Amino acid sequence: MAEFPQLSDNQTFLAFISYSTIVISKMMLMSIITSFFRITRKAYANPEDALASGKGENAKKFLRTDDRVERVRRAHLNDLENIIPFFCIGLLYSLSNPDFSTAVWHFRLFVAARIFHSIAYLTPLPQPNRGLSWMIGYGVTFSMAYRLLKNKLYL
């Protein structure tokens, strides 16, 4: 198979691979945490799942919402709303020949902010811990979007 000298020589792209894989894996862990709380707190969304905690009519009472489960689900949705845009814009940004050091600090800041965001959401830590970490991640993505559009607007 052909080598990709362009991509595999590109340090920024290689760094983007590592950071984005880490932060997307973190996001995927939210599914496991949701399942964990659904099972330990017996709070299911589907009748066929509730049968894990009770038989027949007894299972119906486990079709309920639970504060802990809903909190993890909100954190997961917030990850989708923020980490996926980071991936999309960060991918294009890392392919647009940015300054290596600037790019890597964008990635580092984003990953650190989102890991802290999850901790702040799930603990929960008092505000403004979660709010600030959300804002940092958001700012990083907008900063990359701005740099993309500033230099190369093709409409």
Add this chain to the structure above:
Amino acid sequence: MAEFPQLSDNQTFLAFISYSTIVISKMMLMSIITSFFRITRKAYANPEDALASGKGENAKKFLRTDDRVERVRRAHLNDLENIIPFFCIGLLYSLSNPDFSTAVWHFRLFVAARIFHSIAYLTPLPQPNRGLSWMIGYGVTFSMAYRLLKNKLYL
């Protein structure tokens, strides 16, 4: 660092960068609008956030849903369900040597349809404004998916 003659010479890819960055930034604005309505209408999902509008026991009454907030959240989720698939399929499409003019009109139509969709959702405008703009965006993404699979199906 190495240049990317392949990507930076590719007009379609450059146009994709601009249009997708614009439409993803638009999607991210939904987070700001949600926060704005949560604060102005005092309707929070987390107890630690409700403290922004009231102290102690008083804060609990702000743990509630609000029509306006829920509407923005539905619009945001609809964006995730439509703009992210556009990004994924559009990225692959723009790398597959499509006709430049065809590709750019796909991107333009999608971005215009999704901006109008947000306006129609948040105003709200009467149907079928929102329905039609949703359908146009959906059709654009499927059209790109069809073109990808028609020419190059490798299974």
Add this chain to the structure above:
Amino acid sequence: MAEFPQLSDNQTFLAFISYSTIVISKMMLMSIITSFFRITRKAYANPEDALASGKGENAKKFLRTDDRVERVRRAHLNDLENIIPFFCIGLLYSLSNPDFSTAVWHFRLFVAARIFHSIAYLTPLPQPNRGLSWMIGYGVTFSMAYRLLKNKLYL
């Protein structure tokens, strides 16, 4: 326009294009299924949509949730939580010169598992059908993430 010998010669990337386009199109079908059940079961989220099934005050009673609609929406959200990370990590993985056969079997397994997951969710089939198919898709994505980070960790 310049050719992309690197990308269009890369069998793994071509296979990724086909499999990911198929599985993202499948995800997008969930929107159509949701609309179908909202209309046939007269259960809407927005007042302006409810007017499709009744006029004036009469429309308000159709602003309600329905088990069938909520089930499709949960399946759709689960797709977003799993198929988008597959796309992101799979894209980077397919650009990192993996073994062709290993890569294609990752893609095949993922697409099959997610199609079965949708069938199991919407029918619904008894557990552990849905649980196992979810786990296979999840495992495939983590396997690709692990391979990416094992060889090329640039932090």
